[in-house]
Amino acid sequence: MASSQAKSEPMDTNSSAEASNFDPVNLESEILQLCLQFPNGVTDKILENSFRSVTMQQRVSALNRLLSLNKIDLLKSATESGTFLYRIRDTTSASGSSISVGGTTTDQMERVVYQLVKESGTLGIWMRDIRTKTKLSQTILNKTLKSLESKKLIKAVKSVHASKKKVYMLYEMTPDPSITGGTWYSDHEFEAEFVRVLNEQCARLLDERLEESIKKFPNDPFLRRTSAFMSSNELVALINEMGIATVSLTVQDIESILNTLIYDGKIEKTTVASTTTTAEGGAKQHLYRSVVAILESSPVVRNPCGICPVFKDCHDDGLITPETCIYLNKWLDF
Amino acid sequence: MTTHHIQLAFDLLEDLFPDGTSKEIASYLSRKGPLPFALLVRDLNIPARNIARSLAALTIHDIVECQVEASTKRVLYALNLKRTLYILHYSKCIHCARQLYSFDGELIIEELLLNGKQRMSTLLVKVYERLIKAGKDPETHNLQSIKEKFKTLVSAQFLQRVVADDAKPFMATTVEETSASSVQIPELTPEAWKYLVSNQQYESNEPAQKKVKTSMPIFGDEKIFWKVNFQRFFAYLRDEELIQAFTNRIDQNAGKIVRAILRLAAVKLDPSRTIPISFIEIAKTISNTGLQLNDESLQKYMNVITNDVNNCIVKIGDHGRGTYEVDFQKALRGLTKAHIQSFLKERYGSNALRIYNMLEERGCLSQKQIEDMAMINAKEAQQYVYSMFIDGMLTLEELSKANDFNPTRTFYFFRVNLYNGVLSLLDHSYKTMSNLMQRRHFEKERHRKLIDKRDKVDAIIHSLREQNADEEQINEVDDILSPVEKEQIKKLDAAFRKIDLAQLQLTETILLLELYLSLSNTVAPVQKKTGGKAVAEKLLETRAQR
Numbered sequence: 028m029a030s031s032q033a034k035s036e037p038m039d040t041n042s043s044a045e046a047s048n049f050d051p052v053n054l055e056s057e058i059l060q061l062c063l064q065f066p067n068g069v070t071d072k073i074l075e076n077s078f079r080s081v082t083m084q085q086r087v088s089a090l091n092r093l094l095s096l097n098k099i100d101l102l103k104s105a106t107e108s109g110t111f112l113y114r115i116r117d118t119t120s121a122s123g124s125s126i127s128v129g130g131t132t133t134d135q136m137e138r139v140v141y142q143l144v145k146e147s148g149t150l151g152i153w154m155r156d157i158r159t160k161t162k163l164s165q166t167i168l169n170k171t172l173k174s175l176e177s178k179k180l181i182k183a184v185k186s187v188h189a190s191k192k193k194v195y196m197l198y199e200m201t202p203d204p205s206i207t208g209g210t211w212y213s214d215h216e217f218e219a220e221f222v223r224v225l226n227e228q229c230a231r232l233l234d235e236r237l238e239e240s241i242k243k244f245p246n247d248p249f250l251r252r253t254s255a256f257m258s259s260n261e262l263v264a265l266i267n268e269m270g271i272a273t274v275s276l277t278v279q280d281i282e283s284i285l286n287t288l289i290y291d292g293k294i295e296k297t298t299v300a301s302t303t304t305t306a307e308g309g310a311k312q313h314l315y316r317s318v319v320a321i322l323e324s325s326p327v328v329r330n331p332c333g334i335c336p337v338f339k340d341c342h343d344d345g346l347i348t349p350e351t352c353i354y355l356n357k358w359l360d361f
Numbered sequence: 362m363t364t365h366h367i368q369l370a371f372d373l374l375e376d377l378f379p380d381g382t383s384k385e386i387a388s389y390l391s392r393k394g395p396l397p398f399a400l401l402v403r404d405l406n407i408p409a410r411n412i413a414r415s416l417a418a419l420t421i422h423d424i425v426e427c428q429v430e431a432s433t434k435r436v437l438y439a440l441n442l443k444r445t446l447y448i449l450h451y452s453k454c455i456h457c458a459r460q461l462y463s464f465d466g467e468l469i470i471e472e473l474l475l476n477g478k479q480r481m482s483t484l485l486v487k488v489y490e491r492l493i494k495a496g497k498d499p500e501t502h503n504l505q506s507i508k509e510k511f512k513t514l515v516s517a518q519f520l521q522r523v524v525a526d527d528a529k530p531f532m533a534t535t536v537e538e539t540s541a542s543s544v545q546i547p548e549l550t551p552e553a554w555k556y557l558v559s560n561q562q563y564e565s566n567e568p569a570q571k572k573v574k575t576s577m578p579i580f581g582d583e584k585i586f587w588k589v590n591f592q593r594f595f596a597y598l599r600d601e602e603l604i605q606a607f608t609n610r611i612d613q614n615a616g617k618i619v620r621a622i623l624r625l626a627a628v629k630l631d632p633s634r635t636i637p638i639s640f641i642e643i644a645k646t647i648s649n650t651g652l653q654l655n656d657e658s659l660q661k662y663m664n665v666i667t668n669d670v671n672n673c674i675v676k677i678g679d680h681g682r683g684t685y686e687v688d689f690q691k692a693l694r695g696l697t698k699a700h701i702q703s704f705l706k707e708r709y710g711s712n713a714l715r716i717y718n719m720l721e722e723r724g725c726l727s728q729k730q731i732e733d734m735a736m737i738n739a740k741e742a743q744q745y746v747y748s749m750f751i752d753g754m755l756t757l758e759e760l761s762k763a764n765d766f767n768p769t770r771t772f773y774f775f776r777v778n779l780y781n782g783v784l785s786l787l788d789h790s791y792k793t794m795s796n797l798m799q800r801r802h803f804e805k806e807r808h809r810k811l812i813d814k815r816d817k818v819d820a821i822i823h824s825l826r827e828q829n830a831d832e833e834q835i836n837e838v839d840d841i842l843s844p845v846e847k848e849q850i851k852k853l854d855a856a857f858r859k860i861d862l863a864q865l866q867l868t869e870t871i872l873l874l875e876l877y878l879s880l881s882n883t884v885a886p887v888q889k890k891t892g893g894k895a896v897a898e899k900l901l902e903t904r905a906q907r
Contacts, residue, residue, distance in 0.1 A: 217736075219736075219737070219738055222736045247658065247661060248614075248615065248661055248662055248664075248665040249661035249662075250661075252665055252668075283736070286734075287715060289718070290714070290715040290716075290718035290722075290735070291711060291714065291715050292702060292718065318610070319609055319610055320609070320699070320703075321606045321609060321696065321699040322606070322609070322696070322699040322700060322703055323609070324703050324707065325700040325701075325703035325704050325707075325870060326867050326870045327703075327789065327790055327867065327870050328703060328704055328708065329863060329866060330793060330867070332792070332796050333704065333707065333708065333789070333793065334707055334708050338789070338792070341792075341796065348799075349795075349796035349797070349799045349800040349803070350799065350800060350803040352796075355800055359804075359855075359859060359860070360855070361852070361856065
């Protein structure tokens, strides 16, 4: 806005004179101003009405100049068929200005493709989608994308889930977490070690809390149970304090780690309505508590047959029998 | 009904009846179904007398059942596979009896288990003789006390009455005792009693030859037999498991409270649930057992208990300051889940357990979703999922987008099926049990000479000690065994002990899994079977079910 204001300032004083002598630059700037007033587009009719003193020829040539300068867009009206709309082109976004800086030699197709990529925002758009939308052939599209990439206007980002798939987005955009994988992926690789360390830390914290609660309330099982609970917010704060992770983790992240601990059978979860107004401000809070397993180990696995890798091949007579089993030998110390 | 199931049954029979006849009969019956006696004689190469004897023994134990064929009115003998597997639990039952009813009770149960069914009179005499031989004081362990123990066993429903019905002369019908009718302990006629008492005095004073041959009096319970009520023992063992689980999860006191609840709930109207028990009753029982818990802390405990072990103890009302009920279906489900989880963890790794639990909570997931949610890298996750699938813990469901099941256009979902998992684990346990028994047998045969030698030496030493020989002689005898042999014997003993212990613990698991299957409402999922192999399998199933 600033640039166009600056430009129209000196013109403003002139146009207020309503001079009969026609100034083409004047006309253009006036048209521009009109467009600015109607950001949704100015119809031909409105232009006619505003500039009665100007002939259609002059108006048309002014419009053409503005179009070639890429200051306005020519659009077909959706409401009244057959009429055209002239819309101010957004010159404030840096990318837009860079194109206009690039000059009039920018390819029309590149512009279209560029528009699509911009619209896709942080998610980016897949090549096939561009093709369906623009109906361009593959080779032309490839050329377009390559030239845009060389101009450093768009970039290709590899998705972490499907390594062959590339999405295009504007150069300056940071890719959406769903493509890069989020906190657990670094360089398109799953960080198993990181997850494991976090897993152990959370388990340890909860175990410590359980021991504390046992010591505090040896006689009261109910209080023991309730005091052993820790909320996910607490855990997030503690983990971030410990500084294991280079980035600070959100409650969401920690909850996914805690979910894996639940599936491991080491902790259990309850949900309560949150009474305090926390920073997250959620309506319910999740509480976690370390638990002891029901069964320490099943008798099925206390003998070698339970974990024998060749269990299915073991028969009465055959190469593998209980009588000569090496695992049984070791177990019985023979 | 799997191979391993049947194989284990035969191994157990061989153990209990060491002559091979019973095993042969059993295997033949299981292959051919119910058969009349004549066919057995014709097809097996065993003299008819032996067959008859074996059949009689097996029938008394209920391992072989008599059926009357409707059309020809012939008596058919059918193998009862389930009952054969109860042999596994004999030791546990005897141990329970010992714990609850001391030595007398233990002997009663042992005698009954070894003999199938017996009259009370014969039982009393036998137990008494064994007590005397074991060196117990005949004053404290006289016939009267044994009879009292017998009465308590019957009233606790550990023993069942069997009546020989005149209408069906060769079939014994078990009398189902409900809580309404109290069991009639047969009263022995006075002369029978005198006979027994006098006999006992004779036994202690005079050697056998001088015994006056009196004619056997009528005991008064000629037609009434007794046998062990296995279901009651199983219920007791299941209760023990549940109590252990609660002790592990909460603490000792919780275990005691649960024990009190289960004792109160001994009368069951419905096998899967207990009658409602009020808080006041629990409090009274607790104070009787001597556990010092005031009402408040008991309330707190009940609060914590109801939240644990799959919510099997539920609060169903507030009258009587809280009414509670134990849901055995849920309890067994929780316990079997724990066994399966432990099995998966040890066999495949803790990551596999994570995947299993995740699938259980979420219902069905595709391979991709599993990888994402479990935070395990893709290759490992695939490995775990497929090995669990092979083992029968997970089932695969295909959902096709198109009409044809084109692999690129169908979703493949994995699901957890607890019923299947339990079946597969049970099969695994049966095979393990057979393996252990086989190994034990093998080791015994291999070291037979050594074991015989050791037994002989022990016998000699024992007799020497009784005659109060001096230490030198004993040491001489002891030296018959060289130190190397002694080492070997020690190792052998340790090995046998290990195997026995493993077997004993395994019976716990087997019992739990079988109880769960019998109580579970789910029907085995129907699997599409096609092809010759499947037809053969189906035949085997129907044959075994008969």
